[in-house]
Amino acid sequence: MFKKVAPYIGEYKKYTVWAAILMSLGILANVTPYYFLYQIIAPLTRGEKIELSYVLVRVAAVAVCEIIFSFSYVQGLTFSHVSAYNTLKNLRISLQGKLEKQPLGNIRELGTGRIKKVFTDDIDQVELLLAHAIPEGIANIAIPVVIIVMMFVTSWRLGLLSLVPLVVGMLAMGMMMKSGFSKMNAYYESAARMNNTIIEYVNGMEVVKVFNKDGDSYKRFGDVVRSYRDFTIDWYKVCWPWMAIYTSVLPCLVLLMLPFGSLMVLGGTITLDKMILVFCMSFAVGPSFLKALNFAGKFPQLNYKIAELEKMMDHPPLKEGTSGFSGSSLDVEFKDVHFGYADTEVLHGVDLSLKQGTTTALVGESGSGKSTLAKLLVHYYDLNSGSITIGGQDITDMSLKALNDKVAFVSQEQFLFNTSLYENILIGNPTATRTEVLEAAERAQCMEFINRFPDGLETQAGDGGKQLSGGERQRISLARAILKNAPIIVLDEATAFMDPENEEKMNAAIDEIMKDKTVLVIAHRLSTIKNADKICVMKEGECIAADTHDRLLETCSDYRKLWEASISASTWKIKEAGDNA
Numbered sequence: 001m002f003k004k005v006a007p008y009i010g011e012y013k014k015y016t017v018w019a020a021i022l023m024s025l026g027i028l029a030n031v032t033p034y035y036f037l038y039q040i041i042a043p044l045t046r047g048e049k050i051e052l053s054y055v056l057v058r059v060a061a062v063a064v065c066e067i068i069f070s071f072s073y074v075q076g077l078t079f080s081h082v083s084a085y086n087t088l089k090n091l092r093i094s095l096q097g098k099l100e101k102q103p104l105g106n107i108r109e110l111g112t113g114r115i116k117k118v119f120t121d122d123i124d125q126v127e128l129l130l131a132h133a134i135p136e137g138i139a140n141i142a143i144p145v146v147i148i149v150m151m152f153v154t155s156w157r158l159g160l161l162s163l164v165p166l167v168v169g170m171l172a173m174g175m176m177m178k179s180g181f182s183k184m185n186a187y188y189e190s191a192a193r194m195n196n197t198i199i200e201y202v203n204g205m206e207v208v209k210v211f212n213k214d215g216d217s218y219k220r221f222g223d224v225v226r227s228y229r230d231f232t233i234d235w236y237k238v239c240w241p242w243m244a245i246y247t248s249v250l251p252c253l254v255l256l257m258l259p260f261g262s263l264m265v266l267g268g269t270i271t272l273d274k275m276i277l278v279f280c281m282s283f284a285v286g287p288s289f290l291k292a293l294n295f296a297g298k299f300p301q302l303n304y305k306i307a308e309l310e311k312m313m314d315h316p317p318l319k320e321g322t323s324g325f326s327g328s329s330l331d332v333e334f335k336d337v338h339f340g341y342a343d344t345e346v347l348h349g350v351d352l353s354l355k356q357g358t359t360t361a362l363v364g365e366s367g368s369g370k371s372t373l374a375k376l377l378v379h380y381y382d383l384n385s386g387s388i389t390i391g392g393q394d395i396t397d398m399s400l401k402a403l404n405d406k407v408a409f410v411s412q413e414q415f416l417f418n419t420s421l422y423e424n425i426l427i428g429n430p431t432a433t434r435t436e437v438l439e440a441a442e443r444a445q446c447m448e449f450i451n452r453f454p455d456g457l458e459t460q461a462g463d464g465g466k467q468l469s470g471g472e473r474q475r476i477s478l479a480r481a482i483l484k485n486a487p488i489i490v491l492d493e494a495t496a497f498m499d500p501e502n503e504e505k506m507n508a509a510i511d512e513i514m515k516d517k518t519v520l521v522i523a524h525r526l527s528t529i530k531n532a533d534k535i536c537v538m539k540e541g542e543c544i545a546a547d548t549h550d551r552l553l554e555t556c557s558d559y560r561k562l563w564e565a566s567i568s569a570s571t572w573k574i575k576e577a578g579d580n581a
């Protein structure tokens, strides 16, 4: 387990080592007073007279020991926490790096709840390993072992008797770990389910309210919470009898020593003196061992969580090359592209070429795979087979950064960070000046609503951009793309949320930014893409035709149907308005 975490400790390993040394010293100081206790009791049992100064010196020694204990233990804990929290930081940063390289599909499959749990709760568990289990565990085992050896040296018979409760306690703990382990997967899965359901419940509250689904949704919520309770109680039921045995028996080393030791003293096998010395030493052993073994009891949980972490990190990352862009042009070529999100394939061998400096539109029924194809060009996912090249260079051959420098993507789902609108636009090009940001916002028709906010560009976007309307989010997204000024642009329903007046302005802005660029545009309103150089008709995951608007009207019945539906939708709206008037 430690080996798995070790690479992330890095330079802080020495802190863990120092923590173990200091804590061992602390525990040694903590158990030494039992010896002074013996020194005071032993002469009294022999009926010897002792001076007050003799007692006071030992009491002072006890006080010094306690001071040493407090200081070194606390200092040890400080070091162990420095090492632990730096390791947690390294783990989280490394996990984030690996997550970033994962195909988005895998991340979605994991679920926000599980990812949050791994990132916060599970990684926090590593703190127990590094800050406590390792340094405190080592100290709490090393010192008692030394004391047990001393007990054997003093009286091997009593030493042997002292081992019996230790062994029984350890066996009980082993049994607890074994039986608890069988329930652990179910327990953690139920915890993960509860996490995901709670997040879904909160995220979906709007839908739940609109459709009066409070009852169903609450029931599901209640079910997972109850199931978590059942799994937890189940786990404790299996564990607690063993827990009761080891917590009571293990620290009680005198259990057999007391009766048999007394008999030995009476029989003259050992002196009372020695028995008292061994007794005093045994008091120091039990609690320390129990503490160390309590950490061991947590190891199966820790193992499970580290395995979860590894599972998440070990998922094959996105195939990302290391080279820069070396394409001979900005022509984009989809060749026999097959792709599926999970097991079901949604694109079945798409061939499509986008010529440099031209606009290609994707049209087709909802669910035909248009957005998927667009996302593949920005390498959100790896293909099942086939290839996507830019100027002849496969996109998996170049680094994501190189690809991102060439391609700007305005997606169907807009996401804004909870920072200012200014910073949200700046994401498009972090080196841009304020004037350039303002210009991009202007061109994407953002200023009209930004000027309405008292804080203007400094207005916070809210969680995921919820302070803004869909159309406003879309315009911010477009401003990002304008600022980025990449030579290849992918626009997925970029004006879907627009009212007619703004749509016209937006289209004008889009036309302008599309000039001289290689563009892939997706639009439901076919009137907006009618002038595209090429229109690709998607149907059930295939590109069934690709040509100009006029030619497609003649040759492709599916396109004709889409076009007629699009025309009648707009005339239907006009007619309806006319009827009402």
Ligand SMILES: Nc1ncnc2c1ncn2[C@@H]1O[C@H](COP(=O)(O)OP(=O)(O)OP(=O)(O)O)[C@@H](O)[C@H]1O
Residues within 6 Å of the ligand: 105, 108, 341, 342, 346, 364, 365, 366, 367, 368, 369, 370, 371, 372, 373, 412
């Ligand atoms: N994240 C996902 N996980 C699993 N399946 C998905 C995912 N996204 C899309 N799909 C499926 O892939 C198919 C293509 O979806 P896609 O979003 O590409 O369609 P589209 O043509 O863009 O539709 P629309 O016009 O409605 O935006 C659909 O059947 C959809 O159910």
Ligand SMILES: [Mg+2]
Residues within 6 Å of the ligand: 370, 371, 372, 412, 492
């Ligand atoms: Mg789509």
